[in-house]
Amino acid sequence: xxxxxxxxxxxxxxxxxxxxxxxxxxxxxxxxxxxxxxxxxxxxxxxxxxxxxxxxxxxxxxxxxxxxxxxxxxxxxxxxxxxxxxxxxxxxxxxxxxxxxxxxxxxxxxxxxxxxxxxxxxxxxxxxxxxxxxxxxxxxxxxxxxxxxxxxxxxxxxxxxxxxxxxxxxxxxxxxxxxxxxxxxxxxxxxxxxxxxxxxxxxxxxxxxxxxxxxxxxxxxxxxxxxxxxxxxxxxxxxxxxxxxxxxxxxxxx
Amino acid sequence: xxxxxxxxxxxxxxxxxxxxxxxxxxxxxxxxxxxxxxxxxxxxxxxxxxxxxxxxxxxxxxxxxxxxxxxxxxxxxxxxxxxxxxxxxxxxxxxxxxxxxxxxxxxxxxxxxxxxxxxxxxxxxxxxxxxxxxxxxxxxxxxxxxxxxxxxxxxxxxxxxxxxxxxxxxxxxxxxxxxxxxxxxxxxxxxxxxxxxxxxxxxxxxxxxxxxxxxxxxxxxxxxxxxxxxxxxxxxxxxxxxxxxxxxxxxxxxxxxxxxxxxxxxxxxxxxx
Numbered sequence: 263x264x265x266x267x268x269x270x271x272x273x274x275x276x277x278x279x280x281x282x283x284x285x286x287x288x289x290x291x292x293x294x295x296x297x298x299x300x301x302x303x304x305x306x307x308x309x310x311x312x313x314x315x316x317x318x319x320x321x322x323x324x325x326x327x328x329x330x331x332x333x334x335x336x337x338x339x340x341x342x343x344x345x346x347x348x349x350x351x352x353x354x355x356x357x358x359x360x361x362x363x364x365x366x367x368x369x370x371x372x373x374x375x376x377x378x379x380x381x382x383x384x385x386x387x388x389x390x391x392x393x394x395x396x397x398x399x400x401x402x403x404x405x406x407x408x409x410x411x412x413x414x415x416x417x418x419x420x421x422x423x424x425x426x427x428x429x430x431x432x433x434x435x436x437x438x439x440x441x442x443x444x445x446x447x448x449x450x451x452x453x454x455x456x457x458x459x460x461x462x463x464x465x466x467x468x469x470x471x472x473x474x475x476x477x478x479x480x481x482x483x484x485x486x487x488x489x490x491x492x493x494x495x496x497x498x499x500x501x502x503x504x505x506x507x508x509x510x511x512x513x514x515x516x
Numbered sequence: 517x518x519x520x521x522x523x524x525x526x527x528x529x530x531x532x533x534x535x536x537x538x539x540x541x542x543x544x545x546x547x548x549x550x551x552x553x554x555x556x557x558x559x560x561x562x563x564x565x566x567x568x569x570x571x572x573x574x575x576x577x578x579x580x581x582x583x584x585x586x587x588x589x590x591x592x593x594x595x596x597x598x599x600x601x602x603x604x605x606x607x608x609x610x611x612x613x614x615x616x617x618x619x620x621x622x623x624x625x626x627x628x629x630x631x632x633x634x635x636x637x638x639x640x641x642x643x644x645x646x647x648x649x650x651x652x653x654x655x656x657x658x659x660x661x662x663x664x665x666x667x668x669x670x671x672x673x674x675x676x677x678x679x680x681x682x683x684x685x686x687x688x689x690x691x692x693x694x695x696x697x698x699x700x701x702x703x704x705x706x707x708x709x710x711x712x713x714x715x716x717x718x719x720x721x722x723x724x725x726x727x728x729x730x731x732x733x734x735x736x737x738x739x740x741x742x743x744x745x746x747x748x749x750x751x752x753x754x755x756x757x758x759x760x761x762x763x764x765x766x767x768x769x770x771x772x773x774x775x776x777x778x779x780x781x782x783x784x785x786x787x788x789x
Contacts, residue, residue, distance in 0.1 A: 314686055335692035344681035347688075349705040349782050358701060359691040369697035401785035412687075419691055 264325060264336075264422035264455045265290040266311065271320030273306055278487030280306050284320070286474070286493065293449055293456045295470030297463060302476045302491040304459045308427050311457060312339055324423070335363070338416030342428040345412035346400045352411055353396045356383040359418035386414040390444060406437035410444065417448070424449075426458040430465065442468055473497045563752040572756040587741070588760070594736040596764070598654060599726050602661025606722075607715055609662070610669025611707070617670065618677025619685075619695070619703055628674070635667030639725060647733060657729040664725040665718040669711070676710040677703055709783035712776040716769050723765055 268286040272279070281303040288294055296304045309315040310322060313333045322329040324336070333339070346355050360379035361371050371379055387393055390410040392403075400408050409429055416424060430438045446469060449456050460466050466473050475495035482488040525533055549562040563571075576588040583590070616623040617631065643660055650656035680703060688698045727739030734740040738761055745753045777784055 312686065312690070314682075333686050333689035335690060337690055339687060339690050341683045341687070344683035345687055347684060347702060349780070358688075358693075361701070362688075362691050362693040362697050366694065366697070369693065369701040399782040399785060401782060415687070416690065421690070 266329075266423065266455065266457075267323045267326075269321045269323075271310070271317040271322060273303065273310070273315070273490070274318040279490035281317075281476075282490035282492060284493065288455060288457070288472075290325075290455055291453050293469055293471045294458070295466035295473045296457060296459045296476065297461070297466045297473060298476035298491065298494075300461075302478060304476050305427055307476070308425050308457060308459050311423065312337055312425055335419045336421055337423045337425060338419055338421035339425045339427065340409065340412045340416055340429045342431050346408055346415060348400050351397050351399055352387060352392055352403070353380065353383060355400070355411055355415050356386055356418050359415060363419075383414075383418065386417055387411075389417075389448070390414040404437075406433050406441060409433065409441060413445065413448070417452070420452070420454075422454055424454050424456045426456065426460075428459055428461060431461060438462075438465070445469065467499065471498075471500050473499065560749045560751055563755070568752050568756050571750075571752040575753065575756075590736055591738050591741050591757075592760070592764075594734075595726060595730065595738040598657045598730075598737070599661065599722055601654075601658045602726070603665070603715065603718070603722050605658065606662045606666040606669055606718070607711065610666050610714070611673055611711055613666075614670045614673025615677055615699060615703055615707060617674040618707075619699060624674070631667055631670050631674075635671060637663075639664035640728060643729065643732070652733040657726065657734070660729045661722050661725045665721050668718060668721075669714050672714045673707055673711060676707050680706055705780075706783075709776050709780040712772050716772045719765050719768050723761060727761075 266286075266288040268284050268288075271281060271284040273281040284307070296307065298304050306315055310317055311329065313330055316331050339345075347358065350358060357371075357376075357379055358369070360382065361369050364375060364379070365371055384393075384396070387396060390413055392407060392410055392414065395403060395407065400411065403411065412429070430441050433441065442465065458466070458469065473495070474493055474497075476491045477494040478489055478491050479494060480489040545562065546565065549564045552559040552562050553564065572588075576586065579585060580587050580590075613627065613631070617627050618624070639660060642663065643656075646656040646659050646663075650659055684702060685698060688702045693701065726737075727742070730737040730739030731743040738757055742754050742757050
């Protein structure tokens with residue numbers, strides 16, 4: 263189980279309010295796409311779940327327990343860039359997850375333990391389609407292959423929650439489609455909760471079971487930082503009825 | 517006509533371009549030396565190559581009458597020992613402090629400004645203090661090298677570590693890594709290629725401090741010999757010694773570059789030629 267609950271969360275950086283009064287419940291096993299314009303707090307929200315940033319006010323819980331305020335093995339992440347370790351091969355990158363868990367001092371495994379870990383790692387590498395590139399360094403991989411590697415690496419820890427921060431934003435449309443075809447079955451099989459921040463609406467609707475849009479609903483032209491973003495749309499894509507994308511009332515311009 | 521920045525020499529041309537300046541320098545020296553000898557057969561300032569070769573051979577093969585040791589070998593051994601100790605200690609201290617300052621915000625807050633100030637102390641200015649505190653023996657010379665180059669290594673490594681994308685540090689944590697594991701498996705491997713580069717850049721300053729310390733108080737060493745024979749205007753000793761020191765430094769630099777390339781192939785994947 264891995265349900266996330268957000269209660270009355272405000273995020274402020276000095277005078278600037280980024281997120282105001284966020285209330286959200288994410289069911290265990292759902293695939294939530296987060297969309298919205300740049301600078302509306304999508305990535306801040308993701309970093310809060312990750313433990314990299316902390317809410318100014320309010321509380322966040324994972325399965326009823328307060329979310330740890332630093333990143334941990336229960337929440338995996340794939341960033342748009344720099345997600346993999348450049349000094350390790352494909353195998354080394356995936357292996358590192360197992361090595362951190364079993365070797366506190368050196369973070370490196372030897373002998374039988376290493377062979378067992380390699381076996382598990384290779385399974386993941388094959389699952390993301392990198393079987394032929396096991397011994398290459400990330401610099402020798404294309405952008406799409408690097409993201410595949412980042413996914414394999416994150417899955418090695420079998421995280422409760424997988425956080426994706428514009429993971430396919432830098433990829434060409436063909437590669438992006440391949441990544442979608444890779445990710446969806448993996449998520450369906452492993453049953454973890456996924457939160458994906460994206461700029462691509464099509465991607466958000468193709469992959470997600472729920473799409474959340476962040477935006478600022480109030481603007482003060484004299485003080486742009488005065489108001490933060492809220493959830494403006496919250497669409498459940500698993501319902502049988504048509505998705506009410508156009509059924510929303512348009513707000514009068516303020 | 518292509519832009520100058522786009523003209524690349526062929527491998528053969530590269531070699532030729534590398535050799536030409538050396539040949540020119542040697543030629544200028546030979547001509548100057550011959551000129552001075554023609555005017556004054558006893559000139560000591562620009563001895564011909566033949567004379568330097570004779571002296572160098574004598575210093576490198578014949579035992580000294582007083583000590584019984586071969587002068588060049590004894591000098592080289594003494595100097596290299598000091599240099600190796602100094603460079604080794606400075607590298608160790610520099611790496612440890614640099615990584616700590618780079619990765620731990622607390623260490624950065626506590627140590628960063630201190631290192632910044634310490635690195636501005638001119639090491640030669642505190643050489644007298646070192647002689648007073650550590651005596652005139654080996655320790656003061658090694659300490660001078662350490663004090664002279666450690667701050668640069670610390671600052672450089674700290675900056676290298678701080679330049680590692682935060683995404684990688686977060687990723688390591690999501691893979692379950694502790695601070696120590698992150699240092700050992702993520703930070704150190706990525707800092708080592710730069711460490712080797714920094715040490716390469718510090719070989720020059722290390723030799724500077726070594727020779728300065730030897731010139732002031734020593735009874736053996738390359739710097740000691742050069743400053744000793746200066747009294748007799750023995751350019752036929754000084755010039756081969758300078759060439760020898762240069763060669764030693766060059767070999768160290770070259771060996772470290774090779775080592776870095778073979779040990780960290782990933783670090784050189786994207787570099788331009």
